[in-house]
Amino acid sequence: MKKTLITAALLAAGLANAQEVVKIGHSAAVTGPVAYFGKDTENGARMAIEALNARGVSVGGKKVRFELVAEDDGGDPKQATSVAQKLVDARVNGVVGHETSGTTIPASKIYHQAGIPQISPSSTSPKYTQQGFNTAFRVVANDIQLGQALGHYAVRNMGAKRVAVIDDRTAYGQGLAVEFAKGLQQQGAQVVAREFTHDKATDFNAILTKIRASKPDLVFFGGMSAVAGPMLRQMKQLGLNVKMMGGDGICSDEIHKLSGGAMADGQVFCAEAGGVDAAGRAGLDKFRADYKKRFGIDVQINAPYAYDAVMTMAEAMTKAGSTAPASYLPVLAKIQHKGVTGPIAFDARGDIRDGTITLYTFKGGRRTVLAVTK
Missing domain, CATH: 3.40.50.2300 (Response regulator)
Incomplete structure (x- = not known):
């Protein structure tokens, strides 16, 4: 017991x-x-x-x-x-x-x-x-903040006036591209081409050839670096030597590797939703x-x-x-x-x-x- x-x-x-x-x-x-x-x-x-x-x-x-x-x-x-x-x-x-x-x-x-x-x-x-x-x-932060901040920066800080916009038709890519275009147009710049791809695409020659004819000074891509990297390589092959901008989906060092070295210094600009000031x-x-x-x-x-x-x-x-x-x-x-x-x-x-x-x-x-x- x-x-x-x-x-x-x-x-x-x-x-x-x-x-x-x-x-x-x-x-x-x-x-x-x-x-x-x-x-x-x-x-x-x-x-x-x-x-x-x-x-x-x-x-x-x-x-x-x-x-x-x-x-x-x-x-x-x-x-x-x-x-x-x-x-x-x-x-x-x-x-x-x-x-x-x-x-x-x-x-x-x-x-x-x-x-x-x-x-x-x-x-x-x-x-x-x-x-x-x-x-x-x-x-x-959400895409309304992110996209419009990028649109404002493109015009105010990069002097963009003629911009081609591409998105991958995902909820993320499409939403970001829409908000970017709003921010861009609020600053008086023009969307001269609007093209679409998908999130597993590898061939962009058709849309990039159309874009080249519109003579943009910037290409915005709403999507991920797995697509943006190869796109940069084909932009170079087509002689479309302009800057690219995107959101946090392309904001990784992986994009350089995925471009096969085609990405030039200072060619790609991106924004990450988040970040700290000097104190943090x-x-x-x-x-x-x-x-x-x-x-x-x-x-x-x-x-x-x-x-x-x-x-x-x-x-x-x-x-x-x-x-x-x-x-x-x-x-x-x-x-x-x-x-x-x-x-x-x-x-x-x-x-x-x-x-x-x-x-x-x-x-x-x-x-x-x-x-x-x-």
Whole structure:
């Protein structure tokens, strides 16, 4: 009898000390032509999980252990919805992702129906947060801010007057191109050609030949570097020696490799949704150094935003005293988190408040900061 009581006491103590596992889902393309972007955000989320577990976090007076449940959506909208359902079925406490707007938007409906908070570290289409889902958030500026900032910069700082606009017909590429054209025309410049491709295209001779005839002084591309790189190579082959501009989809050092060396210094200009001012640079530089030490590679673009997304979610849980999505969701909506990418707070739609934008060009195949703006 005594032995039974001791065993029962030990079992009770063990249960009391058992850590709750908090599952954070992550989804992005970790295979396919933009896998380097997806792996980047997955790594950033993993760093946050490891930092939280090393620190030791208590929620509602109970120790918890965070676990990353990582899935590959292949950058495909249909696959993204399957992955979203898989994460819901796994009873994740929150989701960081997806990577592209084309995958984030359809997946967001599934998370909303399940009441699971979702923070995208990279999706910029305004449609994502215009659906009225109280579970949808993002930690980067949207395409309205990004596209119009690029349009203004093209005219004011680059002297662009005649611009050809191409997009890849994805939710991201098309949305960004539309907003860029608005910003451009607000400044009095002209869109002299409007062409379309797709996100797996490799041959652009037909559209580039049409564009060359319109004599543009700038080509804007709404899409990803996997398409922009080969496009730059064919622009050079056709003698279309003008500058290219795009959003965060082309704002990676990968574009130089993908162009086969055809990209000249100062030829490509891009903007990243996010960035820090001088006061926050030391923290972001430390993150980049820690990332390289952990994974042996450089940050592409969005790893620090994925890191901040996980940390923001975790802070909402601790403040709510609960890891249950329904309990911490209202706290997340009102959160004020100090992240490595700057202050994080959301507006009524779930967009980041006062989102920053960083403008870049490339020298020696590496990104060089031009300006950080809002």
